Amino acid sequence: QSVLTQPPSASGTPGQRVTISCSGGSSNIGGNYVYWYQQLPGTAPKLLIYRNNQRPSGVPDRFSGSKSGTSASLAISGLRSEDEATYYCAAWDDSLWVFGGGTKLTVL
Amino acid sequence: EVQLLESGGGLVQPGGSLRLSCAASGFTFSTYAMTWVRQTPGKGLEWVSGIIGSGGITYYADSVKGRFTVSRDNSKNTLYLQMDSLRAEDTALYYCAKIYSYAVNDAFDIWGQGTMVTVSS
Numbered sequence: 165q166s167v168l169t170q171p172p173s174a175s176g177t178p179g180q181r182v183t184i185s186c187s188g189g190s191s192n193i194g195g196n197y198v199y200w201y202q203q204l205p206g207t208a209p210k211l212l213i214y215r216n217n218q219r220p221s222g223v224p225d226r227f228s229g230s231k232s233g234t235s236a237s238l239a240i241s242g243l244r245s246e247d248e249a250t251y252y253c254a255a256w257d258d259s260l261w262v263f264g265g266g267t268k269l270t271v272l
Numbered sequence: 273e274v275q276l277l278e279s280g281g282g283l284v285q286p287g288g289s290l291r292l293s294c295a296a297s298g299f300t301f302s303t304y305a306m307t308w309v310r311q312t313p314g315k316g317l318e319w320v321s322g323i324i325g326s327g328g329i330t331y332y333a334d335s336v337k338g339r340f341t342v343s344r345d346n347s348k349n350t351l352y353l354q355m356d357s358l359r360a361e362d363t364a365l366y367y368c369a370k371i372y373s374y375a376v377n378d379a380f381d382i383w384g385q386g387t388m389v390t391v392s393s
């Protein structure tokens with residue numbers, strides 16, 4: 165059971181906008197930044213969003229992050245086939261890191 | 273180019289020990305915190321341990337506290353994870369990752385490819 169709660173799966177068609185939620189508590193999301201990682205099949209995770217809503221260089225602006233209270237969301241607009249991956253949220257929680265269980269995104 | 277290369281994984285019996293290494297290149301190693309994250313095949317990510325740039329402060333997940341020790345040699349640009357009293361549930365792909373700042377509570381911005389640890393008799 166992960167400390168942060170994500171839906172196990174999500175799906176969308178090319179061009180659509182998809183959102184993935186991440187729910188936590190006051191000690192993690194409520195009091196700290198949220199980070200999002202993308203893991204393509206068979207590869208290492210990659211940083212997608214840092215400090216709630218910042219994109220590293222090279223990450224398309226189709227990806228955006230937001231946070232409100234003890235929940236956060238990752239939005240992907242203009243969905244593309246190469247976005248098919250598992251997405252993880254993470255937050256610092258009182259001297260340790262916690263992850264969500266991951267959301268497997270399928271592009272139909 | 274920033275690179276992280278893990279090594280040291282393998283098959284070990286329950287109760288045994290293993291030391292993982294992560295060789296870093298392409299950045300000023302001592303300036304950044306580092307971390308270990310593991311992933312059981314087919315499952316999600318689990319944070320294991322973190323260490324600040326100087327090595328003076330370390331952090332551990334409850335599941336490994338007292339059994340695993342993270343350290344770093346800034347003169348060799350290398351991160352280590354000493355794993356003792358290994359259990360079957362420690363079986364996973366272990367990734368090292370660079371952290372975006374000197375402290376541990378920031379983004380994991382660069383990841384290695386991982387090294388597999390299998391604990392089995």
